[in-house]
Amino acid sequence: MSLKRYAKSVDGTIPVQALLYTDEDLLASQESVGIYDGPQKSAQHQAGSVYATTYRLFYIDTAHPRSRSFALDLSDVGRTDYYAGLLRSSSKVTLYLRARPKPETATSEHPIGSGTPQSNVTGAEDPVFDSWECEVCSYRNPPGLSPTAARICGLCGVPRSSVKPTSVFAKSSAAASYHLSSSLPSSSLNLPAFGAAAPSSQTSSPESTVDGKTDEEVACPACTFLNHPSLPACEICGTPLPRRPFAMRALHPPAKSAPTSRPITPMTDDDDDDDADSPDKRMIRLSFRKGGDKAFYNVLRRSLLGKAWEGGSSITKPVSAGAPLAKASDTARSGITGILQTVDDTKKTTENNMQDALQDLEALMIKWKDMVRLAQDLNERLTAASTSASGAPSAGDTGPAMITQAVEPEEATFIRSSLAQLGLQMNNTPVTLDMVRDERRWVEELAKELAGILQGQGKAQGMMRRRGIIGLDEVWGGWNRARGVALIPPATFLQVLPQLPSYTSPPIQMRTFQSSGLSVLHTPPYTRAAFASRMVSLLTLAGPKTTVDVAHEEELPIALVQEMVGEVEDAGEICRDESESGVSIPTVGAGRWASGEVRWWVNVFRGYVWDGHEFA
Amino acid sequence: MQLSTHTTPSGFLLPSIHSAPPFFTQQPNPATQAIVAEQWSKLILSYARFRNMFTLRVEDAEIPGGEWDEVLRNERINRRLLPAHLASLIADMVSKNLASYDPPNQTRSVLLWWRQPDEWAEVLYQWADSTGQMNTILTFYEILDPPVPSALSGIPITVLRRAVSILTKSQRAQIISVSDGEGVRFLSRNGK
Structure with missing residues (x-):
């Protein structure tokens, strides 16, 4: 029927954008479309999306994208008709298809129906899709162009001379070279497989003599790895491999992403082709089940009128689409x-x-x-x-x-940050470098902002409201989170910190621990001297303490307290008692000394005077 | 926590610092550790003098039941001096000339100079003078084990030799070889 004769099967699992030719543009798409093949519904194509491009019409089936999707060349469309729909009947677009010059073997059409005389079912290579070198300027034309664009050298405009005459007969070698140049082994190697497995009713082509070596390997549809034929699934990715009988029936098009996809029309209906080719049956209807018909039809009509496939030079260069400057004829471009x-x-x-x-x-x-x-x-x-x-x-x-x-805080923040990004200076917005030209002033402004975040403004709680000491990393992260936009790099952050004490009350200062290099911001009660005196008085009053005890007392993280206690020890205010110097056999009643932790003592050695044995 | 002194069964008065647990820990702070080392060397030398002991080995801190137990351990607070700490204390004492490695070329055992060599020399000269043995030739054995016990009874021969050599330098003694070893003759200062 007309659908089988004109449509080319494509792999609908690949996004349509990837199926396009390099110079093909996707114009419109519509979901929930059913297909009528001639006057009847086509049962296999009742739910899918259609895509109109400058060259083709795609139908991607929703349920079976891999096996039931197809593409239709717009060059085959003679005229169109539009039916707006009535009551329960959906609106429809009818595409009347041109009669094709009938090739000798009616099993399949060449996809383009163009002048290339190759009428081979299993054509292993499709010359227009191949990458080719111009004989005049040696420009290597990339593959993936539309058939029209591929006929002409992209650089010098000289038409491509002709298809290699040997390509039909020297199939295996052509396939091999194709393999090398296109890096699509699945297609190049699956196709000879068709030839070998389905000699069909071919009279002219000798491809039943295709060598059996390439025939044995089965390309994975997902990763293109060539698998041993006895494997049921791909050795690399585990995808189930297509069995050869299926491949022969061509329900499963060779996997590839480029428009080199080659349609294999089922070859079973030679007999009824003649009846189906009557003009009133050569049509395809698109039934728009969920609307969108009008817009789509307009686009489709424009695409048909544009006749991109006739090779206007403005269309071969999609970048200049719309610019009428490149309307030169083909002859002027050589x-x-x-x-x-x-x-x-x-x-x-x-x-x-x-x-x-x-x-x-x-x-x-x-x-x-x-x-x-x-x-x-x-x-x-x-x-x-x-x-x-x-x-x-x-x-x-x-x-x-x-x-x-109703004004959500998030939205307000977004608006303000957008304004700030535009460089508009305002109050209560993050300070950015653009707002303040002078860098020194900028740093000061940043310090003010940071002070607000740390100590809180008005009712809002600052980061340090309940804590006197806070890690630098946390401050940096919190500040940038508060800013939301124009984040402050660490270098600038460090530049701002020395300014901080003059904008905070009580002054917040930075302090770096020598042993670990950890930097913190702290309020006056957490300076070295203040903490040391507090700790000494704690030890004096409550006796020796472990670090954990001190952390509990100060309500600070243990690691932080460890750093601070270490500094106090360095200052010589306290000394340590390591319980590992306990007598090896624990005596009864000595259990309270037996823990494995360091206990901190007031420095009992400072100012100690010998009170031991004196010799007369 | 009030620390108090303690008298050992042998009658030695331990200082109050000895009952502070941090005393037994090697302090990372160098200033604190300096005080700790100073107090330890004072304690070790006092005890050695009290017990008339001359050698201290690192092993004394490892093996319980030795003659140093009263000092190197404090059972009352369950603390003991770790051998590593003792080794560093010994090195500190050697560097301050309060001890010397004996035998030399190792660091596990020291001779304690709870009197400095010149002090020993004075003690020796005083003893010779007070016992009226000037210009008499005495063997080392006679000095180390005199019939009447003296301050020099039982001192190591190394200490004695150092003391004699110091006296020799100041012309107050003379080493004389005798048939069964060495002898020394003390010279009165106004003799020359």
């Missing part, structure tokens, strides 16, 4: 002039793009004053809203308060 023109076109396109981009900026520059005013207005309102919300929570049921509560 030779050195053509090369120069191509280069020139590219340059002009780039220039145009740049100008477009800069126009936005210029418009912004004209409007900046209004922007600033607007931003300030917005910020003032936000501030007013937040203060009224926090100031009068009792008036929660009145109108304005409802509005203020």
Whole structure:
């Protein structure tokens, strides 16, 4: 039927974008579309998405994307019809397909139906999809271009001379070379497999003599690894391998992501082809079950009118799409002039793009004053809203308060940070370098901001409200979290810290522990001297203590206390008693000394005078 | 915590610091450790003088039941001096000339100079003078084990030799070889 004759099977598990030719554009898509093959519903294609591109129409089946998806060349579409739908009947778009020149073997069409005389079912290579070298300028044309674009050298515009005449007959060698150049072993090696397994009714091609070596390996559809034929699943990735009989029926197209995907039409219905080829049956209907039909139809029509497949040079260069400057004919593009023109076109396109981009900026520059005013207005309102919300929570049921509560703090923060990113200076917003030109002032502003975060502003609790000492890393992280935007790098952070004591009350200072290099911010009670005297008095009053005891007393983390106690010991205020110097056999009643921890003592040696044995 | 002195069964008065557990720990703070080492060397020398002992070995801290137990251990607070700490204390004492390695070329055993060599020389000269043995030739044995016990009874021969050599340098003694070993003749200072 027409669907089988015109459509090419594609692997719908691959995103459509990846199936496109290099110069093909995806124009529109629509979900929940069913397909009518001729006048009847096509049972296998009743739920899927359609995609219109400049060259093709894709149908990706929702339930069976791998086996039931197909692509249809728009060049085959003769005319279209639109039916808006009535009551329960969905709107439909009918595509009437052109009659094709009928090749000798009607089992399959060449996908493009173009002048290439190759009418081979299992054509292992499709010359237009291959990467090829121009005979004139030696430019290596990349694969993946649309058939139209691939006919002409991308650099000099000289048409590609012809398909290699040997490609049909020297199949295995061609396949091998294809393998090397395209790095798609699955396709190149699966295809000879078709040839060998399905000689079918071919009369002309001798590919049943394809050598059996490549035939034995089965390419994994997922990772393309060539597996031994006896394996049921891929040796590398474990994907179930296609069995050869399935491959022969071509329900499972060779796995690949490039448009080199080669359709294998089922070859069972030679007989009814003649009846099906009547003009009124050569059509495909798209039934839009969930709307979107009008927009899609418009796009499709535009794409059909554009006739990208006829090879307008503006379409071979997608970057310049829309720019009418490259409407030169094919003949004018050949030779050195053509090369120069191509280069020139590219340059002009780039220039145009740049100008477009800069126009936005210029418009912004004209409007900046209004922007600033607007931003300030917005910020003032936000501030007013937040203060009224926090100031009068009792008036929660009145109108304005409802509005203020509707303004989520997160949204307000987002707006403010956006404003700050625009470089608009305001109160209560994170300080950024753009706001303050002078670096010294900047550091001071940052110190003020940090002081606010550490000690809290107004009712808000600062990071150090309940703690007198805090690790530098935590401060840095907390500060940047509070800022949200324009994060402060550690170097700047360290630059700000010396300024901090003058903006905090009581002054917060930084202190680095010698032994570990840990830096902390602390309030006056946690200076070296203050902590030492507090610890000494604790030891004097309560007797020797372990580090854990001290940490418990100070309500600080043990590791931090260990650092601080270490400094006190370095100052000679305390001394240690290691219980490992206990007498090896523990005596009864000595259990309280037997713990494995260091006990801290007031420095009992300082000022000690010998009171032991004296000799007369 | 009030620390108090303690009198050992042998009659030695231990200082109060001996009952402070930190005293038995090697302090990481160098200033504190200096005080600890100073007090330990004073304690060790006092005890050695009290017991008339001359050698201290690192092993004394390892084996319980030795003659140093009263000092190197404190059962009352369940503390003992660790051998490593004792070794460092010994090294400290050697560096301060309060002890010397004996035998030399090892660091496990020391001779304690609870009197300095010149003090020993004075003691020796005083003894010779007070016992009226000037200008008499005495063998080392006669000095170390005199019929009447003296301060020099039982001192190591190394100490005696050092004391005699100091006296020799100041022309107050003369070493004389006798048939069964060495002898020494003390010279009165105004003799020359």
